[in-house]
Amino acid sequence: MEEMRNTVNSETMPGAEPAAEPTASSVTAPTAVDAAGAAAVNAAAATETNAISKETAKEAAAPPADTGVHGELEALTAPPAKSKRRTVCVIGHKNPDTDSICSAIAYAYLKNRMQGEDGPNAYVACRAGQVSLETQYVLDYFNVPQPLHIDNIGTRVKDMEIREVPGVDSKISVKDAWNLMRSENVFTLPITDDTGHLNGLITTNDIAKSYMDEDDAAIVSMAKTPYRNILKTLEATMVVGDPDATFEQGKVVIAAANPDVMEDYIDPHDMVILGNRYESQLMCIEMEAGCIIVCLGSPVSRTIQYMAREHGTTVISTPLDTYAAARLINQSMPIDFFMKKDSLTTFRRSDYTDTIRDIMSSKRYRDFPVLDHKGRYTGMISRRNLLGVRKRAVILVDHNEVSQAVDNVENAEILEIIDHHRLGSLETINPVYFRNQPVGCTATIIYQMYHEQDIGIPREIAGLLVSAILSDTLAFRSPTCTGLDRAAAADLARIAGIECEAYAKDMFTAGSDLGHKTPEEIFYTDFKTFKVDKITMGIGQITSMSAEELEQIGERMKPFIEKASETHGLTMAFFMLTDIINESTTMLCYGPRAAVLVEAAFGVKVEGNVARMPSVVSRKKQVVPALIAELSRENEV
């Protein structure tokens, strides 16, 4: 138990504090819709996940009997339903190995158990890349679904407070639009069609312009104003004519003078606002006016109605006086005449907030429409919403270096780090619960935490944890393996009902289907980059039980390591071909100083960029420390 004391900060959990705050409504868990579509995870990845889990479920040989935790496991590896709970992603490193996947699932399960039914968070197991064949074997064996694929942890538009301003029809009147803006307390209204797609936007500014900048008496007809709008705006009734027609020719005039004077003002198709004077009404109809609006609710005589029908003149009766009618008539115009419909700036729910921030600040607009993955309008966001957006919460397992973490981790709120690797480059703004123990596997630390919390380990979780330990310690052969790892694995194997050596052999065999992989796939099976001052090293590793297989792979990898080195801008690149049975590694070296460095660091001869290193199996414990130590010696000189 001596090693337990190496635990950093294991008694207090400052990291739990921010998580316990009431969840801001701006931060919502990925919704069910999102899961189906293009949301928290990218669409392709989500579909791919589903496809794989279905397939593997079919292939899974004799799954163990369901003990009841299976439903819970499904829940913590799937996007949670929309709730007030804050989603916390528990995630391992990129190019995830078995430890990264299994520890993420086991720790998410533990965290959900620790906080109980009414806890503030929804811990979700995630993965930052493809599941390896070895890991898939483990998941299949214990019938556990893959964690959720996330390749970017940055906040998205859908994490913001999106205002659900309803889309309006393009033909509603300026007056209705204005009233809606007042009641909704918004400055911008989206105009949508009946399929939910965005046609345009109208702002209070556009409405002000429709009033202040337009003094053309023909504007009402130019706007092709529906008579329905006029009736509603003037609280009027249609005496003669079709309410579904539109007023689209002529100007608006007020018949304020005697008919003989008015004759010079009225042209065919005009709309004339007038009072109850019979001779004026008649004159308008004879002049072929398009519409007469009779004010003060004055009755319209049968003769006038008859004449109007004969001449095709629409007759409207309003209780308003001529001043009010004239003042309001412009407000009946449809908003599509004033809306902005070209080069609209819209955002998708899946857009990252750090990208849209720049676009927003370069535009003069206050509000921006948000579209879903099918391009349909869903709501509005403003710059103000951007300020209130809460970062996504994350717990890192099995790594602590930015270069190995899921993209955009700098913009996430790291709550905890559980790891067994050297301390790297990660900086956090808030204090975090950071637990780093020099053991062979993160799963060993998580095993301890189950005991510290006095929470029983279900069979499936035990199976995942022991698999991770066997994988990371190369079935106890690696020098990284400690007594704690062995003891944890023994207990876990008992719960899981497996025999370690036999199980490990099957697991490694399932994982080393190397013959069918491309050099690229092999190279990235387990590839990590390390930064030391200005030097970036990339180190890949592949393990196998067959020396012969490794020899063949080595030949195929040589041309590829050069290409990969360029792709990642590496100062030097290494590839370890580790023979588990013989406990030795053949290492390929690439880069101007790589061979010299390896010779100095390990005291071996590098021939043709290949170093043979007996009793070296661990990248973490043997290769990385030796290379870094040698680099710093070089720098001292």
Ligand SMILES: [Mn+2]
């Ligand atoms: Mn690990």
